[in-house]
Amino acid sequence: MNARVPNAALNSAQVLQSVTQAWDRDIVSQLSDYIAIPAKSPAFDAEWAQHGHIDTVVQRAADWVLTQQVAGLTLEIVRLPGRTPVLFFEVAATRASHSQSETVLMYGHLDKQPEFSGWRSDLGPWTPKYEDGKLYGRGGADDGYAVYASIAAIQALKAQGATHPRIVGLIETCEESGSADLLPYVDALRTRMGNVGLVMCLDSGAGNYDQLWLTTSLRGMASGVLKVEVLSEGVHSGDASGVVPSSFRIMRQVLDRLEDSATGRLLPASFHVEVPPERLAQARATAALLGDELYQRFPWAHHDCGGATLVTLPMTQDPLQALLQRTWVPTLSVTGAEGLPAFKDAGNVLRPSTAFKLSLRLPPLVDAGQAVQELKALLEDNAPYQARVTFHAEGSANGWNAPDTASWFEQALNTASQAHFGAPCGYIGQGGTIPLMNMLSRGFPKAQMMVCGVLGPKSNAHGPNEFLHVPYAKKLTAAVAQVMAAMPA
Template identity: 70%
Template sequence: MNAPDRLPAPDADTLAAWVNQRWDEDLIPQLRQYIEIPARSPMFDPDWVAHGHIETVMRRAAEWVESRRVPGLTLEVIRLVDAAGRPRTPVLFFEVPATAPSTDPGPAPTVLMYGHLDKQPEFSGWRSDLGPWTPVIDQDRLYGRGGADDGYAVYASITAIEALKRQGRAHPRIVGLIETCEESGSHDLPACIDALGGRLGEVSLVVCLDSGAGNYDQLWLTTSLRGNVTGTLKVEVLEEGVHSGDASGLVPSSFRILRQVLDRLEDSATGRLLPGVFHCEVPGDRLRQARDTALILGDEVWKRYPWACGADGGATLPTTTDPTEALLNRTWRPTLSVTGADGFPGLGQAGNVLRPFTAFKLSLRLPPLVEASTACQALKQLLELDAPYNARVTFEADDRLGGGATGWNAPSLAPWLERAMDSASRAHYGAPLAFIGQGGTIPLMNLLQQGFPKAQMMVCGVLGPKSNAHGPNEFLHLPYAKRLTAAVADVIAAHP
């Protein structure tokens, strides 16, 4: 049975039923096809143009949007080149005119909807019956790379708009930006926004569907995002490998030197970053929200992770079991992760050779209020200065934005938006709106905050417990995504 062309007067149950039907009949099949395409972000696929996967997911999304024939919607795929003449990643831009006249004498307000179609690489460790490019539905979860992060966003956004149209509900002007470079730091997006010029309009509300949820029981508003500096730390001691029996004890180990250098940055016993430049004070309102969220989630804040078996047979322990401290650790405190390594042969090929170099890929998460470029400069100086044994130590940031991505702290929430989101949460989830900071990074948010300082921010998403974006067994929680789609429609309709 196809969804009806016209729905009855606004009603939460009717809206939810229509959205659920659209998901089951159309969105899930679209996302299954999307998951099958290895549209790795350019950082992980330098030959993305030749491979054509990003072009395929963009083309299919654009064709689907046009096929919906949303009244008044116009669509364009923005294709630019950089200063060297190389293609930039494409961006889907759509526009839907307002149906409600503005009562403000100034420029008409605009809602901007955001998502992305590029993906993280496969990673290892997928369940034996799953795979990154194999869509599988199991217990209301759609498994596969990119479905939750963030392929669903463009389909959910258009469906929310379509729901408003079919219920005859008034809405402001709506524009959409769906990029294909987010997982590489969104380095092509600023050029696209510059090229669009005034076509974005006076953005008064940003709806970003690329974030997380504390549970699957209510609507969650993201209040902050950490920044990030990524790069390669490399220690070189020899021009080529030599017999370890001959050289060890005389030639210093590149791995040991790398450990010494990292000791300048991190207390290995606690994980705390030592230099003050990487820290900031947590605002009082965020502390209060963390305490409130800790009461909702309790131990699930840390129990949600797939802990390995520990030394005594029990699970590995987190850095803290205090829910409030756990929330602050993953949102407002800097943390170092080693996400890759080079210079090591595989275990089966590891002979008695003292290796000439060791290289680590570092990911330094920064508190929302720490400037990424400043942190990047401080990190490079800290790691490279006065190298032990006069070894060749280099740190090269790999972010094309020029030193990392600065985090984001949401502006004060307008009363109308808080009421609208709480009402939508109660209507579609049966529970009140909740607030949570996120440890990830969305570079666009700072860019939009600077460009539209008066805009309100509805940053939400489907990445709840165990959804595991970027890792193995990533899944999209289908019931939550359906409810979120309906909630977004209600919030847009409530725009003043």
């Protein structure tokens, strides 16, 4: 190893070269093997423990980390009874003042979303394919790469002899299920985490692939199953329709209490908040930078209409409004349904029930638990025709708004972004949810939060054709290393 050098003299080109070699030599191959394993999160695989896929990806990641022989690193797979495992590693500080310095916490997860449909004919969720710098398959970008990139970033610093603070890594396996198992691990490992001054969460998105992006807010989430029951069994539609109310029509009526179907606006005032002035200013700057890409990035459906090709229109074509609506506005999505037979099985039968799985994204400052209670009362009370309407909550998580940015952190972000992308750091809110961030903000209120990731345009996390943009991941890894080295002693 090189002699210790001042971090101000860190060679950015060498950092990028080091992480690029790690990605090309090892990480892409490791992630390809990871993609091939259907390590679905417990919410989508109730028998995850018996299937063993989550244990497999955790063990493989642990084995790889140990083979890197990172100086000063210790690693443990921690298992609490009845919970998904976590991978926890520690890397000793190399600074003279390490006993007083703050700790860097690196976060990621290894569990995955389910398969989904619509994959390109030559792609699939568990069949990795590397093409034109993109690694296709479920979970590589969300978020299997995180542990590998974290270690590559640490090794890049050590290769130059640059000093670094104490570093710990927490890689969970329940994030896609709302991180239901995480808080007990945070409590169990709190003393081992130490005095966390910088959190590096590598599970977020990017506005483009041309610069480093810092996530400044995350929406919260509330989910559950809304069910409408009108009969104990199906009956002939010709005999019963007109007398027996349709469970689907009642479902529509009940949802109209929650959402204006003409505009998509959620009706409860308590689900809305004022956007903080700093976030609004950042949104204006980002909207000016990204423009139409904020809505053009999605795979809109095309269809023929009298010889003309029409494209589905977004809810707004104003870039600022598009950005705010996916970050600071509540929305409703129906992500699943039961009681609706496939076409081939759909006879002339009035169905006894209809059930929808609802997913609500909530603004960062809305209390998700309170929103669930209000949602249940809103949907269940005074059901039309005295039908049986039930809402079974399946989970909730508060959103997150980043703390004020310290001057050293802002400078480090811009320096790293300029060094590796030739552009300043961008600031963007994300519509997704990372429950850990609120836990860490409460537990370490003075810590800076570097929430970033590789989920840029068309990467399509959770959907078909999900990919990891490898050239961007390399530069992001290098930027992570530089920001870590810039943390004050």
